[in-house]
Amino acid sequence: MTPVMAATGGSGRSTVADLLAERMATAGADTVVLDTAPRLSSPWPSWTVGQQTGGLAALPPDRPLTRSQVRRAAAVRSDAGTPGWQVLTDGRDWHSPPLALPHAPAAWLQLAAVGGWQCVVADTPHPVSHDILESRCAGRIGRTRSWCELSYAVPVLCASATAGGVQALQQAVMALHADGMPLQRTVVVLTAQTDGRLPAVVRAGATMLSARAAAVVHLPYDPHIRTHGLRTVSRLRARTRQAAGLLCQEVLAAAGASWGTPLPDAPRPAPLAVVPPS
Template identity: 85%
Template sequence: MAATGGSGRSTVADLLAAGMAADGASAVVLDTAPRLTSPWPSWTVGQEAEGLAALPPDRPLTRSHVRHAAALRPGADRPDWHVLTDGRDWHSPPLTLPQAPAAWLQLAAIGGWQCVVADTPHPVTHDLLQSRCAGHIGLTRSWCELPYAVPVLCASATAGGVQALQQAVMALHAEGMPLQRTVAVLVAQTDGRLPAVARAGATMLSARIAAVVHIPHDPHIRAHGLRTVTRLRSRTRHAAGLLFHEVLAAAGASWGTPLPDAPRPAPLAVVSHS
């Protein structure tokens, strides 16, 4: 999640899934953003995956249906992982994607993956304030209340990015959200050390949340996005592994190690037509 756009959220989601796959877990990224605002279709272009359009919400689904709809993200020296996105041509009619996090949890449970990364496009701080004023449960709380969910807050490692991150953490604290298992990620915009304001912000935040992880600048990502993962710097791969282990440690501190089995949504009964 992120407080604003341009926070490196999708890059962090991809690197987190890569870290999960490197650790031996089967992983999937759920692209919950509308197609024309998401980078995932271009990162998975050219595959035969049917995508989210092949998973109608009003029909029962099997594991094979869901798995065939998922695109593959090939690992350079590690196992592949999956992405569920809308990979159709840009001019195709927009899909009506579910907003309820429980619907995405059910989809991932049908697919049978061990680890799930949800790439959420809603601005966290605005959602928290809006839901408080409207008196209803917002998207951020709904995502955080899913079984064994670890919130990952992304921000660019700039003065504005750190300020937005600090504001988001204050809003999460005010709403009683699970900061003790929240991981913050600072995404560097340039090479070299983090700016002083980012280092100071990370120091202040580390006392309030589970961990703060630094994703270093990678020229390949800056120039080409994440269409390929074979040319990423070794320190980028190392940061992906560190991010996964911090997320896993936050989950273990909350629910124990190893994690108990997550509850599975009840399957629909098969209806026969005569």
């Protein structure tokens, strides 16, 4: 399980989730992306447009689900020369009534477990720092902790490679550290907003973060992503693909350092007993 999180919007979170899923699929893992954001604030419906799969709306939350049902509901992301990976998103028309998506990360993990995927990448919309502070003040477990405490979770924390992005990231890391979150298996991704050398404040922030996190990965600027999004992965720059490959390696290395290689089998939800009709 790899929850992709950020302190603020505009951090390249969905882009990072998609690139990581593509690399995981290329490495041979049966991979799915869980789109946990509301439909109209998410890019995933447009990246999977035209597939009549049913999506999340085809999975009733109050009934038992089978693996084939969950698999059929997932869209396929693929491009020339790359293996396909799947996406569970709400692909209905924009004017459809909003779905009541679950907030509990365990519910999303259970859904992925029913689908039987090996690698699960969760694109999460909540602001990390605010969630940690709010949950602490309310005396409850927040979504950030819930994602981090799932079986074999390697969190990925994204930020834009700007002064403001690094400042928000540093605040998030301080909040994670103060709350006892697993920074030793958290991978940080800094997404460049322009071509050229990173600002000095970003390089200094990356140096500081590398001492606390499992790894810091730089995702370079790619004009194709800025212009067209991720509809065609094959047109990405070679260095973008290299950075995505490095991110995949660091996530797997963090998992291996925490739980060993190969990873033990993750727990699976117990099947419901079949109740005969009365």
